[in-house]
Amino acid sequence: MKKVDLNLYKFDGLEHDAVADLTTLNAEDKEQLLMAGVDVDSEETSGTFLQVDHSNVHCGSTNKDVEVMDIKKALEKYDGLPDYYFKLVDKDKDEFTKSAAENLHGGYFVRTKKGAKIKAPVQSCLFLKAEQSGQNIHNIVVVEEDSELQIITGCAASHGKFTGAHFGISEIYIKKGGKLTFTMVHNWGENVTVRPRTVGVVEEGGVLLNNYVLLKKVKDVQSYPTIFLNGEGAVARFNSVLVAPEGSHIDTGTRIIMNAPNTRGEIISRTITTGGTIISRGHIQGNYAPARGHLECQGLLLGGGIIHAIPELEATVEGVELSHEAAVGKIAQEEIEYLMARGMDEEEATSTIVRGFLNVDDMGLPKKLQIEIDKQIAELDSSDAM
């Protein structure tokens, strides 16, 4: 991992005024937010959270069954959130967690009501706007018993040449029978350094579906969320689609620790480099039987770059079933020729396969975001790199 020089970034003084009505934002800002997953014009949301640099500029819930609050306010209101705040992530883990503990800028606190099935997603965006902005974020998500929630969180910088840093702690609690679909879309820039630190716990019968999409250039991301499946029948599924253009350094993966009977963990990543570096990690640990885990990594090198897949399967008791599948390299000739036999030339066939590879239809994203992602894939496709 590359050393990050914190002195390059400003961690104080980048405050912004609140925006009461997001629909009043200018078109350019709206577009940026949309790219990161927040549709300000959408009526199909249960809540919205928007953080710009060091300020929470907008926050609210339109569904009484889900709380969406600025973390600072939640800490005040709930006496420091003793059950949740820094309960999973170690404050002293590294300089980034320390930075977020010492000088918190914001983040969201989202909590469902017990038994509430919340259909429309909560949208969140963590935005870097001021040049050299350094952002310390702490998010807490609590999915109460038997409730269901979908969160779409986008992280973005105001333009491609932007310099900044984002350190984000996330602690996720899924209680008995709860279900969370958590979709993260990253849309940084060539000079943005990102250090998410995420830990989650899933209790009995709970489900965490996690989607991660990163198609645009980023200087340096390093993240390794850890999920503990602590209750019987708990499930975690991680699905990532990553693209690393030249100059991107992406070191990311997921760790799932299965600590209860009949738990299931699945990590699937599809990665493409067009010149950048991707380190695709995965670690499934089975400490209780029966439990099943599956790890899958597909990687394509299209025009230089490095993909380094590091899958780890670890069973500590008899009866755990763990499997792994990985393929890194080029598009299978067999696939190209299959499509050529239907009349596509080699370039068309390749591009069709790459589009399919990056396809995120199965993530169940809102329509506008899906269109935006399709557009990004089409742009990648038409660039010379592919």
Added chain:
Amino acid sequence: MLKIEDLHVSIGDKEVIKGLNLHIKEGETFILFGPNGSGKTSLLMTLMGFSNYTVTKGKITFKGEDITYAPIYERARLGVGMSFQRPPTIHGLKTRHLVEMCGNGSKVDVERLAKKVNMETFLDRDINSGFSGGEIKRSELLQLMAQNPGMVLFDEPESGVDLENMHLIGEMVRTLLDGEIRPNLDLSMKEQKEMGSSTCGLIITHTGHILDYINADRGQVLYNGHLCCEARPRDILEHIRKYGYQECVKCLK
């Protein structure tokens, strides 16, 4: 329509087809028999133009054009259509999308075609992902119908297919070869039949079940890279059933 002259093909260092001559006329269906490993699939793969199959000598002409070294897609656009035995799964590529692209510019009525092969519910699935043997055959036929080829290459239409699917697949292969004959068109069905279809076929079969559905006049046995024993397909089949392929060895001596 298809003319193969003194064709020699190698996979790596190994010669798999050793001087093969074959002529298939417009509208004709030719059946290829032969034991496992005799070169039948290699011949089909070579005709389609796959990269592992190197033509070391000879010539392939289709519709008057020399396609011996043409890229796969040019052959496909010229009208060579192939049904794959074990097609690859392509993540994120929906069956519907692929069938649309098979039209190569002409509009394809995907729903109508899919209905014919009971594939409606597969249109929004990734192509070949978790398809059973019969589903793969139906999906291949669906793509071929959209392609509307001048020549159909079919490797073992009956393999991995249950009886009910065999009936459907047999009917569809016939439709591909003979065209669609329906009572509600301007011409009588008899007239339609007489006009015939220009589509030709080259079909590999082991069991001969496909012969119950299609009109095939000619057949030959491919043995160890050579063609021999031209006869009516049913006679060849009966002979092989009785005596195996041993007789072919004698023929080739």
